[in-house]
Amino acid sequence: MIAHDSNFLKENNARHMWHPMAHPAEMIAHPPKVVMAAEGVTLTDVDGHRTIDAVGGLWNVNLGYSCDPVKAAITAQLDALPYYSAFRGTSTGPAIELSYRLADWFAPDGMVRSFFTSGGSDSVETALRLARQYHKIRGDRDRTKFLSLKKGYHGTHMGGASVNGNANFRRNYEPLLPGCFHIPAPYTYRNPFNETDPERLAGLCARALEDEIAFQGADTVAAFIMEPVLGAGGVIPPHASFMPKVREICDRYGILLIADEVITAFGRTGGWTGSRLWGVTPDLMCIAKAITNGYFPFGAVMISETVADAFESNHDAFGSIGHGYTYSAHPVGCAAALACLPEMDKADLAGNAARRGTELLAAAQALKDRHALVGDVRGKGLMVALELVSDRETKTPVDKATIGTVFETAYGAGVMIRVSGPNIILSPPLVITAEDVGTIAAGLDAGLTAAGG
Numbered sequence: 001m002i003a004h005d006s007n008f009l010k011e012n013n014a015r016h017m018w019h020p021m022a023h024p025a026e027m028i029a030h031p032p033k034v035v036m037a038a039e040g041v042t043l044t045d046v047d048g049h050r051t052i053d054a055v056g057g058l059w060n061v062n063l064g065y066s067c068d069p070v071k072a073a074i075t076a077q078l079d080a081l082p083y084y085s086a087f088r089g090t091s092t093g094p095a096i097e098l099s100y101r102l103a104d105w106f107a108p109d110g111m112v113r114s115f116f117t118s119g120g121s122d123s124v125e126t127a128l129r130l131a132r133q134y135h136k137i138r139g140d141r142d143r144t145k146f147l148s149l150k151k152g153y154h155g156t157h158m159g160g161a162s163v164n165g166n167a168n169f170r171r172n173y174e175p176l177l178p179g180c181f182h183i184p185a186p187y188t189y190r191n192p193f194n195e196t197d198p199e200r201l202a203g204l205c206a207r208a209l210e211d212e213i214a215f216q217g218a219d220t221v222a223a224f225i226m227e228p229v230l231g232a233g234g235v236i237p238p239h240a241s242f243m244p245k246v247r248e249i250c251d252r253y254g255i256l257l258i259a260d261e262v263i264t265a266f267g268r269t270g271g272w273t274g275s276r277l278w279g280v281t282p283d284l285m286c287i288a289k290a291i292t293n294g295y296f297p298f299g300a301v302m303i304s305e306t307v308a309d310a311f312e313s314n315h316d317a318f319g320s321i322g323h324g325y326t327y328s329a330h331p332v333g334c335a336a337a338l339a340c341l342p343e344m345d346k347a348d349l350a351g352n353a354a355r356r357g358t359e360l361l362a363a364a365q366a367l368k369d370r371h372a373l374v375g376d377v378r379g380k381g382l383m384v385a386l387e388l389v390s391d392r393e394t395k396t397p398v399d400k401a402t403i404g405t406v407f408e409t410a411y412g413a414g415v416m417i418r419v420s421g422p423n424i425i426l427s428p429p430l431v432i433t434a435e436d437v438g439t440i441a442a443g444l445d446a447g448l449t450a451a452g453g
Ligand SMILES: Cc1ncc(COP(=O)(O)O)c(C=O)c1O
Pocket: 119, 120, 121, 122, 124, 153, 154, 155, 156, 227, 231, 232, 260, 261, 262, 263, 288, 289
């Protein structure tokens, strides 16, 4: 490691680097925390201050920071074969083995093939392209449109940004892909129907999907993409009936269902996948993040038998995949993923996420009872959000300074949280203990108290 003293790092922080999802001027005015080391679920910053990581990296370090078998697999693979391509004509051992293992891992979701990528945005882009190609192969050449949920997050490539449901990620980059349309999300706290009953809201949103399909013309729609539990949009778990209704509507109109499981695959919701949690088998499934525990940039699109059959039984130019990345099936990423799978099983990550998630949600509810700043609390497994408001009656979103105080105070008290708009998002590693849940809640309590609410 290059050793720079802490003064050098502080002086140069955000001066020569633009940060994703941040205003460069704001980063210079308020430089980011500098994380230097991590162990278990604890981070150490440049001043030696330690915090429990209630963010889990970025929803990805599910096994924590000390997963030695994964580190060992990465170094062993670097020694054996640090890179080779999977473009037509060549493959590698880890790529073959991982695709074999994933077919087994995702069999309950009906997935039979993998297409490897370098991360979540790549996976979404790949799924959108494969969906269009699927219809072209079958002669449905007009099926090019995509439908998605407002508040949904699908990464930042042009395709993903186009199906994204948040203006912040869209408007500075417009015009985006034509033919992308959005329907209301099953977000009980705020929705255009003023519906507060989650089940009735799920029905209304499903009806909105059907209306949009009719309006567009069903034979023009390629796919509907959704996160089983919306993550970056503020942790919005739909009612259990929503995704099954979506599946049924997609089936009725010949529309593919893409499950964007970049966050939800590998246990975070308390189910091994979000689709499985809701009892749905999608046509394509985007995965990334925890597949390598965040230790290597990697992802995949998992492909169902229906889609695989269409491609594999086609022998003209339409079936050939004109898409892929230099780092698709990177052998080091494949080796990392192969080492992660048994570790996830051993640690019973989905089970622990369900147990600790119940405790964390209860702790967040208790904070809502004590602090008027907390307008809403939502969660599923170890995805939890507290939405802060300055006035519970009007649901006015809290200002930046107030939520900034919550963040800084919690950090000082030893808890790293994530602020996204008016939401505090909690997505700790899935290996946290009940005691860790208590620590996170205490840090938040201190933050909310300091913010005056
Ligand atoms: C649901 C979802 N899809 C796609 C992405 C994009 O993944 P990446 O940032 O790895 O490109 C994310 C990232 O958070 C995500 O949450």
